Amino acid sequence: MKTSTPSDGVTPRYPDSRDILEKLRFLPEEGQIWLGEQRMLLMQLQTMATFRHEIIRTLGLKRAKSFFLRLGYHSGLKDAELARAVRGQEMSIEDGFLTGPQLHSLRGLVKVIPLALEIDPRQGHFYGEFEWQDSYEVAISEQLDSSLDEPVCWMQLGYACAYSSQFLGQEIQYREVECRGRGDERCRIIGRPAAEWEDHGAFAEHFREDPLIDELYELQSRIAYLEDDIARHKGDEHYRPIGKVPAFLGALDLIDRAARSEVPILLLGETGTGKEIMAHRAHQQSGRAEGPFVAVNCAAIPPDLIESELFGVEKGAYTGAVQSRAGRFERAHGGTLFLDELAELSPRAQASLLRVLQEKRIERVGGQHSYAIDVRIVAATHGDLMERVQDGRFRADLFYRLNAYPVTIPPLRDRRDDIRLLAEHFLARFECHYHVKTLGFTDQAMALLRAHAWPGNIRELQNIIERGVILAGDSNSIDEQALFGQHPGQKPGQTLSESGHIGQATETECGDALVSLCDRVLEAGxxxxxxxxxxxxxxxxxxxxxxxxxxxxxxxxxxxxxxxxxxxxxx
CATH class of the missing domain: 1.10.10 (Arc Repressor Mutant, subunit A)
Structure with a gap:
């Protein structure tokens, strides 16, 4: 069965469109337009032009083309359902098929002129040739003044592929062989079964989702590695441990002694004490210094994703896994893997980590093969792991394997003599970052820095110094208000008593002096x-x-x- 073609001098004709128009309903009181069971929209051409322009600028030309092909594809699937529902039982397969081009024209997207149409379902044969007149995508391209070397009717092409494939029950692909958007005299498409196109596999890739998030995540990981590598080779001060108090120097000595070995190091200490700096130190002093240093904050990754982040994922392992991705262990091969906030690992991730540490091999999520890995582990936690082991929240066997070489990092409140060194270090960094030169800290500001309790430790100090640099600005001193946001209230100092002797002014005496001053002001009127x-x-x-x-x-x-x-x- 086949329709007439140009070879017999007769072009295909559309069936009467009244049955389709009867399915179109405008409900202005409800703010709705319906075509059959599908809700429709009327939208300005300029809006679509702006949308297309933004997508191209955001995703790039290649991704934008795939995006609009998929957008048209979804529309074609829906229209194939509507065509079968309206005409599937009443017309020949050819007339029923022409419902799609009629719907496309009805929406004002393009006027479709059928040039040739051959359909033989029993033999799996299909050939379609159509001309597109007044394509809205060509009009958009002209508005954007973006001349391309390739056809521009992406959404309509995706529509044709999906509509034909869904309506006929076999994969049909179209190519736009002529397009006014690239300077041709007209827009013309040809459709055949996918296997008849040499590039059908590559073309089909356009219709598979390609989310940016995986690519961005991979790029972020590579950038982080490169930044670490640059810092390592240039001796960046960012990763230099700073301090001179005995407690800190003792922890640093333990790190240096263990660095050349392969023993796992467990860093213990409160949040913000600089455990990642110490992990960098262990890596830089080891024989793996030329390899990668990869850090993972276990608390920042959702429990259901931690395994894929650590061990990688194979394509199709779960919904959204559209491509295979290496995990942190693979990226750290030949170097050091820093597992921060270790106590936050889920029980399942703990079991997987223990197996990797024992076997020195990893298996990606959804994978069938294992990979040998060579990684040095440095872990850190601010919680009491032994308490978690006793409570059953952390595996005892994993704890004893990682606790082979524990090092405790002292909190900042136990390193008062290091506060000035650290403050000056952060001051120099942020002056360089913000391109200012302050006059340094006032004496009162430095005294308050030394007196502060530092519940947030070095991270809190860093943030406070950054605030001080921003508020002080160029050629000004950093005072206590710039650091802490308000005058904290000074302690009473030495003062002269009524008898002329130097004595300590108590808060009560200060209050009495204020009351006396108020009395004199009021009495004087x-x-x-x-x-x-x-x-x-x-x-x-x-x-x-x-x-x-x-x-x-x-x-x-x-x-x-x-x-x-x-x-x-x-x-």
Missing amino acids: VSLEVLETALLEKAYRESGKNVSAAARRLGMSRAALDYRLKKGGML
């Missing part, structure tokens, strides 16, 4: 406005007309003092 003006003027004058210095003396922000001085006519 000085108004609040006059008192405020006099106080502001005195602080401003005695600070050498430096607004910032005066604001610090008054315990207020520079902006607030600036406003009051201008309001009072003093500035």
